[in-house]
Amino acid sequence: MESQRWIACLIYPDVMSLDVTGPMQVFASANVERQRQGLPPAYRLNVLGDAVGPVATSAGLSICAELSWRGLDTSALDTLLVPGGLGVERQCEDQALLDWLRQAEPQVRRLGSVCSGALLLAAAGLLDQRPATTHWADLDTLRREHPAVQVQDDRLHTYDPLERDGDAHVFTSAGVTAGIDLALALVEADLGRSLALAVARRLVMFLRRPGGQAQFSALLAPDPNRTSRLAALLDWIPAHLGGDLSLEALAEQARMAPRTLSRVFVQELGMGPGRYVERVRLEAARALLQDAQASIATVARLTGFGHPENLRRTFHKHLSVSPQEYAERFGLRPLKESRHA
Incomplete structure (x- = not known):
């Protein structure tokens, strides 16, 4: 036996x-x-x-x-x-x-x-x-x-x-x-x-x-004690995800030279501005998909990815699933107009 x-x-x-x-x-x-x-x-x-x-x-x-x-x-x-x-x-x-x-x-x-x-x-x-x-x-x-x-x-x-x-x-x-x-x-x-x-x-x-x-974890809010020089900018970014968040645009908003802003980001957040913006946009897209508030094409536009293909590549890069798969697994309701996944 x-x-x-x-x-x-x-x-x-x-x-x-x-x-x-x-x-x-x-x-x-x-x-x-x-x-x-x-x-x-x-x-x-x-x-x-x-x-x-x-x-x-x-x-x-x-x-x-x-x-x-x-x-x-x-x-x-x-x-x-x-x-x-x-x-x-x-x-x-x-x-x-x-x-x-x-x-x-x-x-x-x-x-x-x-x-x-x-x-x-x-x-x-x-x-x-x-x-x-x-x-x-x-x-x-x-x-x-x-x-x-x-x-x-x-x-x-x-x-x-x-x-x-x-x-x-x-x-x-x-x-x-x-x-x-x-x-x-x-x-x-x-x-x-x-x-x-x-x-x-x-x-x-x-x-x-x-x-x-x-794919299951949340983007933690930065510790304000560690990001004092960036606090105002980090509050501003989520409200402007659909706009221009290039290094030059962020530097102008923060009133810093682009190279200085990049250095401060790495010092205080451990990543560059571009990577941080991508993560915030990804979190916003995840929240919209979970709540089934819009189609994938609309989510891509609202969160600054532009084309759904850019959103798809970012989801695969960080979460190893497509936006469509994520919405089907975690969405509260059936996704609208999901053919754009």
Whole structure:
């Protein structure tokens, strides 16, 4: 009889409940699909806490830890998942937990994180010199506090079943639902594409979502304390997206020489004026498409892209999907006159 793979997920106070239940449900659904085929369950599932008993998540719900990670024989584990959540910062200071993760890493076949759980793996030193991602809101923290980590901004997860490097058994995933994408990839590697596709279909998911996490994240408002010289200009730009936002036009508005403005943008925002304008225009186009307020041609005109083809190229460049696909996936209502995609 085929032996079951033991999948365990760590939990702790103020963990993100979906980081735990989302991936674990994928493995549970794989068991159900196997049973429908007359096959035995492929996975044994458990959650691990500091102690056995209920653990309050950040949602106010409790998840019961069936086993304690303290003293657990990690060599019996196939896959260990480390979720994120509001409580992850406290866990990053728990030396006993960090030591346990370091001890577990060479013993488990696969060690992965979900969302900000990457910060916990990084705190244990397990992501040094490895590619890693996390929730888009935590990318800067990961990059700043753990410079040895090879941070990858726009990945849903870093698991690669074809990678034969010995370090490939440690991987990360991006924000929240990307943990489900990761779990589907693990199931596909274990049980084949057909079974993974059946699970994805049952959960009404993509087996592989097109694009990366940038298509789900928001353009954060600049910190006014860091952009004092540009504050007025940055307020002005969103109200004039359909107009001339060339370097010369922006420099005239800011009352700076073009070269000076370019230097200030890089110093205060980490990017040049052209790239910043493109991102703001992209965010505005996304908002219009999500609200289904206009056709793609009109959205392109209102946001300064001009021709729909320019909008399409920008969407593919940053989000790896077309405006039409984005509108269909995230729009609140059917898109008007969508033939221009």
